[in-house]
Amino acid sequence: MIKRLLACLFCAILLTVSKAQTGYSNFSQQTTRINALAKSYPQLVKVRSLTKTGSGKDIWQLTIGSGNTETKPAIVIVGGTEGNYIIGTELAIGFAENLLQGSHTDSIKALLNKTTFYIFPNMSPDAMEQYFASLQYERQGNASITDDDRDGKTNEDGFDDLDGNGKITWLRIESPTGEYKTHPDDPRVLIKADLNKGEKGRYIILTEGSDNDKDGNFNEDGEGGVWFNKNLTYKHPSFTPGAGEFAASETETRALLDYLFEQYNVYAVVSFGSNNNLATPFAYNAITANQPLIGSWLQQDVKVDSMVSDLYNKTVNMKDAPKTNAAGGDFLSWAYYHYGRYSFSTPGWWVPKTKPDTTKGEKAFTIDDATANYLRWANQQGITNTFTEWKTVQHPDFPAQKAEVGGVDPFVMINPPYKLVADLVKKHANFLVKLAANQPDLDIINVKTEKVGALTRITLDIINKGALASHSKLGERSYWVKRINVKVNAGGNQSVISGKKIQTLNSLEGYSSQQLSWLIKGSGKLTIEAGSPTTGSKTVEITF
Amino acid sequence: MKRYIQYLTIALSLFTVHHSLLAQTPDQLFKAAGSPVNPKVAVSWNRYNDHAGITEICKKIAAAYPDLAKLESIGKSYKGRDLWCLTITDFKKGDPDKKPAMYIDGNIHSNEVQGAEFSLYAAWYLTESFKDTKFVQELLADKTFYIVPTINPDGRDSYFHAPNTGSSPRSGVIPVDNDRDGQVDEDGYDDLDGDNEILLMRRKNSNGRYRIDPSEPRRLIQAGPDEKGDYEILGLEGKDNDGDGLVNEDGYTFEYDPNRDWGWGWQPNYIQNGAYKYPFSLRRTGRWKNL
Numbered sequence: 001m002i003k004r005l006l007a008c009l010f011c012a013i014l015l016t017v018s019k020a021q022t023g024y025s026n027f028s029q030q031t032t033r034i035n036a037l038a039k040s041y042p043q044l045v046k047v048r049s050l051t052k053t054g055s056g057k058d059i060w061q062l063t064i065g066s067g068n069t070e071t072k073p074a075i076v077i078v079g080g081t082e083g084n085y086i087i088g089t090e091l092a093i094g095f096a097e098n099l100l101q102g103s104h105t106d107s108i109k110a111l112l113n114k115t116t117f118y119i120f121p122n123m124s125p126d127a128m129e130q131y132f133a134s135l136q137y138e139r140q141g142n143a144s145i146t147d148d149d150r151d152g153k154t155n156e157d158g159f160d161d162l163d164g165n166g167k168i169t170w171l172r173i174e175s176p177t178g179e180y181k182t183h184p185d186d187p188r189v190l191i192k193a194d195l196n197k198g199e200k201g202r203y204i205i206l207t208e209g210s211d212n213d214k215d216g217n218f219n220e221d222g223e224g225g226v227w228f229n230k231n232l233t234y235k236h237p238s239f240t241p242g243a244g245e246f247a248a249s250e251t252e253t254r255a256l257l258d259y260l261f262e263q264y265n266v267y268a269v270v271s272f273g274s275n276n277n278l279a280t281p282f283a284y285n286a287i288t289a290n291q292p293l294i295g296s297w298l299q300q301d302v303k304v305d306s307m308v309s310d311l312y313n314k315t316v317n318m319k320d321a322p323k324t325n326a327a328g329g330d331f332l333s334w335a336y337y338h339y340g341r342y343s344f345s346t347p348g349w350w351v352p353k354t355k356p357d358t359t360k361g362e363k364a365f366t367i368d369d370a371t372a373n374y375l376r377w378a379n380q381q382g383i384t385n386t387f388t389e390w391k392t393v394q395h396p397d398f399p400a401q402k403a404e405v406g407g408v409d410p411f412v413m414i415n416p417p418y419k420l421v422a423d424l425v426k427k428h429a430n431f432l433v434k435l436a437a438n439q440p441d442l443d444i445i446n447v448k449t450e451k452v453g454a455l456t457r458i459t460l461d462i463i464n465k466g467a468l469a470s471h472s473k474l475g476e477r478s479y480w481v482k483r484i485n486v487k488v489n490a491g492g493n494q495s496v497i498s499g500k501k502i503q504t505l506n507s508l509e510g511y512s513s514q515q516l517s518w519l520i521k522g523s524g525k526l527t528i529e530a531g532s533p534t535t536g537s538k539t540v541e542i543t544f
Numbered sequence: 545m546k547r548y549i550q551y552l553t554i555a556l557s558l559f560t561v562h563h564s565l566l567a568q569t570p571d572q573l574f575k576a577a578g579s580p581v582n583p584k585v586a587v588s589w590n591r592y593n594d595h596a597g598i599t600e601i602c603k604k605i606a607a608a609y610p611d612l613a614k615l616e617s618i619g620k621s622y623k624g625r626d627l628w629c630l631t632i633t634d635f636k637k638g639d640p641d642k643k644p645a646m647y648i649d650g651n652i653h654s655n656e657v658q659g660a661e662f663s664l665y666a667a668w669y670l671t672e673s674f675k676d677t678k679f680v681q682e683l684l685a686d687k688t689f690y691i692v693p694t695i696n697p698d699g700r701d702s703y704f705h706a707p708n709t710g711s712s713p714r715s716g717v718i719p720v721d722n723d724r725d726g727q728v729d730e731d732g733y734d735d736l737d738g739d740n741e742i743l744l745m746r747r748k749n750s751n752g753r754y755r756i757d758p759s760e761p762r763r764l765i766q767a768g769p770d771e772k773g774d775y776e777i778l779g780l781e782g783k784d785n786d787g788d789g790l791v792n793e794d795g796y797t798f799e800y801d802p803n804r805d806w807g808w809g810w811q812p813n814y815i816q817n818g819a820y821k822y823p824f825s826l827r828r829t830g831r832w833k834n835l
Contacts, residue, residue: 232822233810233812233822233823236810238807238808245807246807246808246810246823246824247807247810247822247823248822248823248824248825249823254822254825257821257822257825258821258825261821264726292815293811293815294815337812338812338822477814478812478813478814479720479721479722479724479813480821481724482721482724482725482726483724483725485725485726500788500789501787501788501789502725502786502787502788502789503788503789504723504724504725532726533726
């Protein structure tokens with residue numbers, strides 16, 4: 001008995017240890033990792049719960065920096081914008097771990113002296129847990145209970161694990177009206193038949209499940225409420241499943257927005273999810289950028305995106321990134337269009353384009369297809385058990401037709417095998433550190449005084465020594481972005497005759513300057529102070 | 545309506561022909577269209593009420609008609625004032641939350657004060673008319689009204705009690721940094737003459753384009769093209785409190801527009817002037833009923 005108990009205990013220990021090392025962290029493991037950082041580096045990390053989701057899970061926030069973090073220009077890092085991109089949460093937590101492990105080095109010390117990082121590792125903890133659940137499927141919705149098909153019933157038609165393998169894959173039905181056929185180079189993969197080429201389809205494809213409520217639709221209202229990445233305010237996809245009753249309807253969305261709006265020191269937001277403007281930068285489109293309801297990035301900001309993208313690609317060195325179009329309601333768009341900050345997003349990982357292994361007799365694909373490419377890549381990498389072979393099932397909704405369940409497993413095409421994560425974390429951490437090195441940095445130079453009769457003229461240059469502008473061009477439009485404030489603190493026997501005692505400046509582009517001058521009556525000393533939350537402040541004392 | 549007029553005509557003709565029928569027994573009275581004749585809750589509708597006044601009327605209606613009106617606070621304003629909601633229906637018939645319902649609110653812009661009285665009048669009219677009007681009885685048996693007399697109580701009270709122009713404030717009172725200099729509300733109006741009103745400032749100026757109206761000396765009129773003026777108008781009462789060369793550029797009177805805070809087609813401030821952070825971002829505490 002004791003032997004058996006011991007054996008069990010040993011197994012359990014082995015299981016936890018091995019899980020921590022070889023697999024993605026679930027919510028409670030993430031919580032442990034996050035709080036461990038606060039314990040190990042109390043001088044540099046503050047951890048707090050921003051809010052709790054509907055299921056009571058904390059939305060964690062890490063603030064990393066030294067001294068007064070509020071007064072330093074800041075980068076926001078967000079993971080879990082989509083619950084199925086587990087890699088994004090790993091990259092966010094991994095960055096924090098990586099950065100802090102290096103915090104004894106001079107370079108990281110210097111970095112944390114001038115930059116603050118606000119990290120929200122996981123905005124979709126409810127959805128992410130589906131990866132670890134007994135029934136695995138790619139979920140994005142939080143714990144809110146939603147009536148996705150608006151029929152007055154909630155969660156009445158979700159997925160069904162027809163083949164009992166614990167994963168939701170695909171259901172194909174043989175049908176003369178089907179639009180899909182098998183891939184000519186890999187019969188496991190289904191692709192759309194091209195009617196223009198006279199091709200005929202053979203299969204209808206559905207997600208694995210049955211029509212539980214018999215309304216003619218499959219899996220249209222399952223568990224999983226509002227998607228964080230559909231719940232934001234820019235082009236909110238109102239009335240579509242997962243978008244929420246209105247933009248920012250969810251506790252976690254509101255808590256994040258409320259917090260960020262008041263953090264005036266944030267100059268850049270980096271998020272991890274399906275959207276990509278890091279590996280592939282946005283292009284400037286004069287028409288949509290100049291529409292009243294702005295539809296694409298402004299010219300000056302596109303330049304910054306392409307500079308940062310270049311930095312990203314040189315640092316992470318991954319090719320063939322997927323091109324994406326932000327769908328609306330998403331965080332990448334929000335952080336730029338409605339928050340007015342530089343906003344960057346990357347999936348963090350994607351399946352590389354494979355080359356045929358001629359030694360195995362493989363040939364180049366006649367038709368490009370992501371799934372076929374993935375399966376070939378997985379095979380070359382020796383990754384197994386990520387494809388469910390098609391298997392016939394008795395389907396209640398298709399009693400007279402051949403129904404099969406199978407296909408590529410959930411998660412595997414967007415989340416790398418865990419063994420690749422450590423390297424990805426390192427690369428992304430390097431990128432974020434380099435991004436911070438480019439932050440706006442204000443200084444006052446070329447201070448001159450000259451006598452003009454009984455008056456003194458003071459002239460100086462306000463300069464931005466960083467590569468990024470003091471704030472984005474779009475940020476000029478939003479009062480949630482603070483301007484550079486220039487203030488002349490004249491003494492009692494001095495008065496400003498010409499020039500403004502207080503003035504605000506618009507966006508100061510990277511490596512640029514603006515000259516200001518004043519005529520002052522009186523003599524002695526005065527100070528001139530210039531700064532904004534995203535650039536830091538400088539004060540010069542002038543004797544005249 | 546036609547029927548009422550008919551009744552009235554008959555009543556009037558009876559009255560003129562038979563002076564002796566002046567006696568006031570119930571069967572001799574005919575309800576005129578309009579206000580309830582003998583209300584349980586006495587309200588004068590020829591005046592405006594501040595939020596305390598609105599609160600009192602709401603409470604009186606709910607107390608007088610417990611089977612027809614329920615009062616609840618659906619949340620608190622930024623300054624902690626209750627957002628009162630009167631649910632008006634025949635609570636003895638059916639589930640009030642399942643009847644088809646109408647939502648009425650008023651006073652979303654602080655200076656549009658009359659909306660609160662209009663909304664409140666609807667609640668008062670329905671409850672007071674219930675006892676003797678079949679239509680209202682049927683209406684409240686089938687339908688529910690959710691009435692929020694003022695959705696903006698902070699702005700309302702500020703409009704009534706603080707020094708203001710005729711149309712300020714229009715917004716609520718959560719401070720906003722209008723000029724984006726990092727300080728909030730550092731340069732608003734100043735009631736220079738202490739009369740609790742924000743009026744205009746003028747300066748004598750031989751090059752000014754205004755002169756005194758000869759027929760009404762309190763009024764300034766524009767000088768004609770070939771006339772000399774005596775005054776220039778400096779703008780609304782105030783001074784440059786923060787010394788940035790601008791007068792009244794960051795005060796409490798226009799922070800945001802509560803009517804740019806709703807979900808449908810929400811756009812940020814730089815597109816739709818007056819928007820705050822996101823839809824319903826002005827909600828502070830408490831519960832908003834799912835209407």
